[in-house]
Amino acid sequence: MAVSRPAITIKTGSIQKKSGTSMPSKNQEKYYRLLKEAYPSREKVLTEIINLSAICELPKATEHFMSDVHGEYRGFDSVLRRASGGIKEKLRERFPSLSFWEVEQISAMISYPEETLSSQEAELSAEAFEDWGRQMLQHLLRATYMAGEKYSRSKLRKALPEQFSYILEELLTELESTGDRHDYFQAIVNKLQELDQLKPLLIALSDSIRRLSIDQLHIVGDIYDRGPYPDKIIDELIAFPSVDIQWGNHDIAWMAIMAGSKLAMVNVIRISARYGNLEVLENSYGVNLRPLMDYSSRYYRDAEKFAPRLPKDTAMSGQEKSLLNRLQQATAMLQFKLESQLIHRRPDFKMAGRDLLYFIDIEKGLVELNGRDYPLHDFQAPTIDWNRPNRLTAEEESLLDLLMENFLASVKLRKHVDFLLEKGGMYLKYNGNLLIHGCLPLEEDGSYKAFELEGKSYAGKSLLDFFDGQVRLSMQYPETTDDLATDLMWYLWTGESSSLFGKEAMTTFERYYIEDKATHHEKKNPYYQLRENRKIIEKILADFGLDPEKGHLINGHTPVHEKDGENPIKAEGKMIVIDGGFSKPYQAVTGRAGYTLLCNSWGLQLAVHNKPEGELDQTLGMITVKRLVDKVDRRQRVKDTTIGQQLLEEIKDLEYLYANYEKY
Template sequence: MTNVQSNDLIAELINLEAILNLPKGTEHFISDLHGEFDAFNHILRNGSGSIREKIQTLFSKELSKIQMDELCFLIYYPEEKIQLLKSQRNLTTHWWFETIEHLLTVVRFSSSKYTRSKVRKALPKSYAYILEELIYPYNETTDKAAYYRQIIKKIIELDEAERFIVDLAYLIQRFVIDHLHVIGDIYDRGPFPDKIMDSLMKYHSLDIQWGNHDIIWLGAVSGSKACLANVLRICARYGNLDLLENAYGIDLEALRTFSRNTYQENIHFKPKNNPYRKLSTLEITDAMKIQQAMAIIQEKLEGQLIQRRADFQMDHRLLLNKINNNQLVINNHIYSLINTCFQTIDWHDPYRLSTEENEIITDLLNQFQHAEKLNKQMAFLVEKGTLYLSYNHNLLIHGCIPLNEDGTFQTMTFNKKTYSGKSLLDFFEKQVRKAFSCPWQTDDYATDIVWYLWCGEGSSLFGKKAMKTFERYFIEENEIHFEEKNAYYELRNKPEICQFILNSFNLKEEDSHIINGHTPVKLAKGESPIKAAGKMIVIDGGFSRSYQKVTGIGGYTLLYNSFGMQLAAHKPFTNKETAIEKNDDIISTRQIVDRHSQRVKVKDTTIGQLLIQETVLLKQQLMDSNHLFYY
C-alpha cells in the first residue's frame, strides 16, 4: 500500500472518530396517519414544534410573538407565505434582507451538530457554494460582515431572494429532523394516503413499520383478492372511492354498474361523512351499494381462504354457511339478521362467487397490479418497511407481540412449524416479502398470510381474537360486535412484561422503550400514552378525524434528541389555508418521557455501532499496510 493510500485511511479514521462524538440527530416518531395529509404535512414541516422552539430560543428577545409566528410559517410554507405577504403588503429590500439573515441564523443553529460534509450534501445545488460561504465560518469582523452583506444584497438585486428564502426554509426543515419513523397505518379512513406516500418518498431519511391498514393495500397489490375486497369496502365506507379512481387510476365502472343493478339503497351502508368534500346524492348511493357488494364478496373470498388454510384455525369465522332463515346461531345464541343484502349468495354453496362477481374482482385485481403510481408507492412501502425495528435501543412496532394471559409468548403453528415472539414476526415479514415478489400467485400460502396479518388471531398487526365485520353489518345486538383484544394490551402496562419483550429482541439497556401505535389513546377518559413506568409509549393519539372524539386530541408524536425523549400532544389541525393566513399553528404540549444525564452521541446509536465496526476494519487495514510497508 502506498503512502497516499495510507494517508487516506488515516483521514477517514479521523473523520469517523470525530463523527462518533457528535450529538445524535433528532428522531421524529409518528403513527396512524390514516390518510390525513394536511395534519401530517404540517407536523412534518414544523417538526412537531421543533422549529418554533428554535426560533423562540434564537429570537425571543429580538422579535415579537407575531413576528416569530410569521417567521415560523415562512419556514413551514415558504411559497404560499411569500405569495400571501406579497398580496398583503409591499415586501421591501429591507424585509428581504432581514428575513434572509434570520433564516441563515436558524440554518446555522439547526445544522450545528452535523458534519460539514453532511450539511454540504443537503444544500440545494443552485446555491450550494453561496450557502456554504454564508454558513461557514461566520464571524462579526468588519471585513467578513461586509462580505456577507454584499452576498445577500446581490441575491436581492438579482431577484433571487424569493427562491433563496424557499431553499433556506426547506433546508431548516431538513436539519431540524435527522430521521423519521412512521409506525404504521398510512392508509384507510382519511382521503389522501397517496399524498402522504408522495411526501415520504421525497423525505431525506426514514423507515416505516407496517400497520394493519397498510398490509391490506400491500396484500391487494401482492395478489390477495380477500385483501383487495377489504380495501374496496373500506374506501366505499369512508367515501374515498375517488382515491382509487383519481389518484390511482382504477376504473370502478363495472363494479358501479354491477352494484347499481344488484343492490338497493340501504341506510346501514351509508358512507361516513367525508370531512374534505361533500359527496353528492349519487356518490352516496353508489358508495352505499358498492359497500354492500364488497362486503358480500369479502365474506365469500375470506370463507374460501379459511377453508383452504386449516392451520389458520379460523373456522369460527365461517358464518354464511350457518345462516338459516335469516338467523344465525353464535355461541348458542340465536341472532336475527338485519340490513341483509344476500342477493348473490347461493345457499347450497355460499362461498362461491357468482360469475359476475368473479369477473369484477379479477379485473380489479389486474388493475391494482398494473396501476403505476400505486405500485411505485407499494414498492417503496416494502423497501422502507418492516414489521418491527430495533433502533437506538428502542423497539418500534405498530400493533403487538401476541401474548398469553400469563405473559408468555403466544405460540402459532404454520405449515407444521411453530413460532412465537420475534420468530413469529420474522416469519410474517418473510411471507409479506415473498408475496410481494410474486404477485401473479394469488392464492399461495404467502399471499394468504398477508391477509391473515389483517385479521388473524395470531397477527401482530391485528391483536384481537376475531374481526367482527359481518356482525357489525348484519346483527343489531352490540354485545356481539365486541372484539376481544390480545392479552398484550393489558399486560403492556407492566414494566416487567415490557422488559421481557425487549430482552427477547436483545434490547436490554435501561433506556430501552417499546414505541407502539395502532390503538388510540383515550386521553379524554384519562388514559396515558406513557405506560409501564415509561417502558411503553403509545403514540396513536388521533390523527384520524374519526378517532378524535375518542382521543380528545389531534395526534401524538415523539421526539428523541441527544438530551432525551419528549412526547408531543397536538390539538386538531384546522386546514392549511387558514393556518397560513392566520399563522395558526397546531398547538402542542410537550411531556418529557426520558431525560439523559449526559447527551447521547452518535457512538451510542445504531448507526454509531456500524461506524465503530467500520473504524475497526480501517484500523486493521492501516496496521496491515504499515506492516507491509515496513517489510
C-alpha cells in the same frame, strides 16, 4: 445520522486484533482488498478514520416518530413541516432576544415559506418587503447554524440547496463579520435582491432547515385508509432523506393486493367506499371501478348500516352516497365469500368460527354466533347459492379478475408498495428502542401466544420474523392468489395471532348485519392490558436483544382515549403509544389531533397536537404541547446510536487496514 462513505458490498466483520497476530480469512482478505481500492492511499485511510471518529463524538441528531396517519395528508404535512413544534421550540431556546411574534414569523417562514412570503409581500410596501426579506435571510442563516450543529460540515453542505450552495456557504461564513467582510456580505445580498433571487433563496434555505431538523423519520404503521390522501403521504416519504416504516394492518392490506390477494382487494375497496375515498383508487392509482359500480347498482339497494361515513363538510349528492352504499354491500359480500374460501383451505388459521355464511338460516333470517341465534338486519345476498354460500358466480369471477388486472397495472401503486417493502418491516430495533405497529400477542399470564402452522410454532420475536419473511415472499409471486404467503397477508389483517391485528376476531359482519351491539365488540389480546406492566415490557425488550433499562417499546395501532383519562405513556415510561388521532373519525374519542414522538440527544418527548378553533391555518398550524417521557443522564452522541455502532465497526476495519496497508 446518515454519513457519506464509499460503498463496500462485501463485508464479513471487523478484525478485532490489529497487531498481525491473527490471520484474516480469505473472505476478509477480499474485503480488505476492496476496502483498499476505496482508499487508494494510506493517508486517505487516516483521513477517513479521523473523519468518522469525529462524527461519532457529535450529539445524536433528532428522530421523529409518527403513526396512524391514515391518509390525513394535511395534518401529516403540517406536523412534519414543524418537526412537531421542535423548530419553534429550538428558536426560542437559542435566540431568547427574539420577541414572541418574531419567533412565530421565522417558524412560519421555515415551515411554509411560499405562503409566508406571499402574505408579507401582500401586506408590505415594496421597500418594506425588501427590508423584511434581508432581515429574514439573517434569521434563517442563524437558524441553519442551529439546525446543523449536530452534523459534520460535509453533511451540512450537502443539505444546502445545490443551486445556492456556494452563495450560502459564503453567507454562513460571513454572517457575523464586521468591517470590509460585512460589506462583502451585504454585496452578496444586494445582488440577490437585484436579480430577484432572494425569495427563491429564502425558500430553499427554509427547506434545508426543515431537512436538518429531522435526521431520521419513523412511521410506525398505517399510512392507508380512512383519510383521502395516502398517496400524497407516500410521495412525501419517498422524497424524505432518511425514513423507515413499520407496516400497519392497513398498509399490509394494500400491499396484499399487489401480492395478488383478491380478498384484500375487495376489502380495500369496501373501506374506501365507506369513508368516501374512491378518488385515491380511481384518480391517484388509475383503477377503473366502473364495472364494479355497475354490478353493485344492479344487485343491491341502499341499506342504513352501509351509509358512508363522511366528514361533516363533505359535499356529496344523494346519488353518489347511494353508489357508495351499494358498493360497500357488494364488496362486503364478495369479501365474506372469499374469506370463507380461505378459511376452508387454511384450517391451521383456526378461523372456522368466522365462516359466518355457513351459519346463516336464510329462511328464518338468522345467523348463529357462538351458539346463539341473532336476527339478520337488512341482509342482502342476491348472488349467494345457499347450497354453497362461498361460491363466486361466473360474473363475479370475471369481475374480480378484471379488477385485479387493473390494480396490478397501476404503476404508481406498484411504486408505492415497492417503497413500503424496501423501507418497511414488521418491527425495527433502532437506537435501543423497539418499534412495532400493533402488539406481541400474549397469553393472560404474559407468556407469548403461539401461532401453530404446518407443525411449527412461532411466538414472540420468531413470530414477527416469520410474518416479515412471508410478506416478502408473497410479493415475489403476485400471479398466485391463494398460496400460503398471500393468505398470511390476510391473516395479518384479521387473524387472532396477528401482531398487526391483536384481537380475537374482526366483527365486520356483525357490525353490518346484527343489531345487538354486544356482538360488535372485538376482544383485544391480553397484551393491551399487560403492556401497562413495566416487567412485561422489559422482558419483551430483552427478548429482542435490547437493554430493558434504557430501551422503550413504541406502538401505534390503538387510539389512546385520552379524553377518557387514558395515558399514552405506559409501564412507567417504558411504553409509548403514539396513535393519538390523526384520523379524523378517531378524534372524537381521543380528544386530540395526533401524537408524535421526538428523540434527541437529551431524551424522549411526546408531542400532543390539538387543532385550533376553526380551520387549520397553515402559517399557525396545530397547537403542540410537549410532555417529557425520558431524560438521559449523559447527552447521547452519535457513537451511542445504531448508526454510530456501525461507524465504530468501520473505524476498527479502517484502523486494521491502516496498520496493514502494504499487505493488501
